[in-house]
Amino acid sequence: xxxxxxxxxxxxxxxxxxxxxxxxxxxxxxxxxxxxxxxxxxxxxxxxxxxxxxxxxxxxxxxxxxxxxxxxxxxxxxxxxxxxxxxxxxxxxxxxxxxxxxxxxxxxxxxxxxxxxxxxxxxxxxxxxxxxxxxxxxxxxxxxxxxxxxxxxxxxxxxxxxxxxxxxxxxxxxxxxxxxxxxxxxxxxxxxxxxxxxxxxxxxxxxxxxxxxxxxxxxxxxxxxxxxxxxxxxxxxxxxxxxxxxxxxxxxxxxxxxxxxxxxxxxxxxxxxxxxxxxxxxxxxxxxxxxxxxx
DNA sequence: ACCCAGGGTCGTC
DNA sequence: GACGACCCTGGG
Numbered sequence: 001x002x003x004x005x006x007x008x009x010x011x012x013x014x015x016x017x018x019x020x021x022x023x024x025x026x027x028x029x030x031x032x033x034x035x036x037x038x039x040x041x042x043x044x045x046x047x048x049x050x051x052x053x054x055x056x057x058x059x060x061x062x063x064x065x066x067x068x069x070x071x072x073x074x075x076x077x078x079x080x081x082x083x084x085x086x087x088x089x090x091x092x093x094x095x096x097x098x099x100x101x102x103x104x105x106x107x108x109x110x111x112x113x114x115x116x117x118x119x120x121x122x123x124x125x126x127x128x129x130x131x132x133x134x135x136x137x138x139x140x141x142x143x144x145x146x147x148x149x150x151x152x153x154x155x156x157x158x159x160x161x162x163x164x165x166x167x168x169x170x171x172x173x174x175x176x177x178x179x180x181x182x183x184x185x186x187x188x189x190x191x192x193x194x195x196x197x198x199x200x201x202x203x204x205x206x207x208x209x210x211x212x213x214x215x216x217x218x219x220x221x222x223x224x225x226x227x228x229x230x231x232x233x234x235x236x237x238x239x240x241x242x243x244x245x246x247x248x249x250x251x252x253x254x255x256x257x258x259x260x261x262x263x264x265x266x267x268x269x270x271x272x273x274x275x276x277x278x279x280x281x282x283x284x285x286x287x288x289x290x291x292x293x294x295x
Numbered sequence: 296a297c298c299c300a301g302g303g304t305c306g307t308c
Numbered sequence: 309g310a311c312g313a314c315c316c317t318g319g320g
Contacts, residue, residue: 033302129302130302130303130304131314131315132301132302132315132316133300133301133316133317133318137302180315181315184304185315187305223303223304224304226303227303228302228304231302246303247301247303287302291302
């Protein structure tokens with residue numbers, strides 16, 4: 001069948017999609033925006049859990065293969081999750097024209113797509129990200145899912161959904177602590193508590209609000225500062241004109257753009273003005289680029 | 296063995 | 309507005 005210029009064919013336990021451009025699985029899944037996707041050992045495919053599903057995805061001869069899925073899920077979930085309605089060729093072209101630095105960064109990570117992830121899962125994941133390392137964040141998110149998510153099975157292996165707010169709101173402080181997030185367990189527990197008590201309402205957040213308004217709501221939660229809230233806003237796909245500024249981005253912006261030590265606010269302000277509507281994309285191309293260069 | 300840093304945030308001065 | 313503390317772990 002056809003769906004918005006894409007041709008979808010059924011496989012035995014999955015689907016095959018023709019017509020997708022600009023999609024690098026490696027750059028999309030390994031750029032640090034998500035914590036629940038892992039490369040398979042034996043091939044170039046990735047398996048991950050999102051929106052209560054486990055799927056395996058690979059690209060063969062320009063076709064996107066989604067295993068353990070079907071057309072309905074593709075239309076209802078994955079088409080939006082992988083941001084397939086956005087034209088990344090144009091985004092990359094526009095950003096490449098900005099300067100030599102962006103041209104390099106994009107050449108390096110062409111095909112990187114910003115996923116549109118679940119807001120609550122992002123909230124917990126990025127509270128865990130503060131002063132933490134990516135492998136440790138992944139480990140803790142995995143622990144939370146294993147303990148309190150629902151079990152899924154695929155290819156003889158067990159996977160776990162990220163728990164719902166409902167489930168997590170009934171956990172004790174100790175239960176959350178035992179998931180392994182270190183000192184951040186209090187942030188998570190107290191954030192959930194504020195939401196449960198109705199003092200903060202995540203459900204009213206939507207993309208017709210201004211970035212400032214959304215930031216205000218998110219930052220009223222403990223453990224959520226400017227950087228974490230910008231990540232939540234960007235990686236949920238609410239807004240793309242944000243520029244999460246962490247240590248890596250700070251370093252690369254100072255080195256390549258400012259040539260001197262610069263304050264976070266100044267970097268942000270510059271980037272938002274300079275990259276405009278594409279700031280969020282620029283941030284992720286840069287982050288992926290420098291983080292891999294340092295290795 | 297010891298030290299340091301990690302997709303920051305918070306409390307205190 | 310600057311500064312140190314923070315759980316915990318892997319790597320030098």
